[in-house]
Amino acid sequence: MKKKNKKVNAAILIIGNEILSGRTQDKNIAFICNWLNSKCGISVEEVRIIPDIEKTIINNILLLSKKFNYVFTTGGIGPTHDDITAQSISKAFRVKYEFHKEAYKILEKYYGKEKFNDERKKMSKLPRGSKLIYNPSSAAPGFVTKNVLSLPGVPSILNSMIENCKRHLSKGDKTHSKTLNFYTVESNIAKNLGNIQKKYKKFVDIGSYPFFRLGKIGVSIVTRSTSLKKLKSVNIELLKLAKLKKIKIFKI
């Protein structure tokens, strides 16, 4: 495989009525996006949040797994009636939904034979052919089915499992990022920024985000690129722009 310019992308599919109802503030999206980019060079290019409805899960799994190199699902892998991720993925890929021997053993050991009831056993039923993503917090494993990696919805458990995803992923080029904070308003630099973006169109992505800090208004200019050299050139131009417009910069 070529080492240069290897783009690997992913989508995240958040399965959970509790996010759509507004009851729970999602914390997994930013965490997974950050981790994938910084540790694996994988860019998340789409996120979807959908309800716990089998048909909706199946449709989204099929669509996203075709469109992106990887799909990460969160939620719906526990023991209750609303946990239907594994069975939905089985249906999506038309493979059997059955006990996974190793997962069964892990959970049996964790709970002890006597307390290993049907609901707990359910957590070891996975799409046939799945590989396990080990769970150091609460035993119940995540799983990889084709290019779909399924993780739990509870952030602390998900966080503890993320490193175990690495072995299932092919690395891409890391996107480097630099932020300059200009003490100005967007409309004062919009034209210049647009021109710089045009010049570096293919290589650097320039984002402009207003902020309010300690009563001051500013703009965070975030530059992102897989090329450190191009990133440096853009930032030199941005510093020149600040000098030209006499804008104070606050680096973080």
Place this chain on the structure above:
Amino acid sequence: MKKKNKKVNAAILIIGNEILSGRTQDKNIAFICNWLNSKCGISVEEVRIIPDIEKTIINNILLLSKKFNYVFTTGGIGPTHDDITAQSISKAFRVKYEFHKEAYKILEKYYGKEKFNDERKKMSKLPRGSKLIYNPSSAAPGFVTKNVLSLPGVPSILNSMIENCKRHLSKGDKTHSKTLNFYTVESNIAKNLGNIQKKYKKFVDIGSYPFFRLGKIGVSIVTRSTSLKKLKSVNIELLKLAKLKKIKIFKI
């Protein structure tokens, strides 16, 4: 229009590379979901987060505006090169992208004629026929194009504008919600919960979410329904279940 059983749904389309890169933790999804449900009786049934790419925005606007009663977009309505929501929506609906007279006047008044430069003027270019969503924080209005409501990405500004969306929305039945916190583990009650859910399948949605509080493990059981009566019946059954299994309950 019938008053009873009026279901109104919506999708949210978050437009922003800064969310997908993991740089920014989204705060708008939970806020909009909560507001729509509690103030307008509108359920959010899908959320998508996509990059600032015109073609992607167009495709998603077309698809979601057909599938749901309303679509809320956030982000991409400022003065910089990466703010392309208005022009993308114009293209999606094949309407002209042009100066909106009232928006132009509002912004001209806000900035003053002399400081009203081309970049600021850009914020008054909207899809033809759009209605304004007034912005009490920073003047630049949001806008409604057909069933698509476009808001800014900065949470404090979005929050200040949300009440101004109301006049553009048709109300639905409010979904009521009740939470019981059981000090137990999910697998201890999964079977019973499943049975109760089956019994109330069409009327009440039961969600089960593990929590950790002050070193204790528990399960939040969230019941949601447009019928307060059915919600009450389900919660009576849940309280009976707790009694049967000798589970301590913590109400919030």
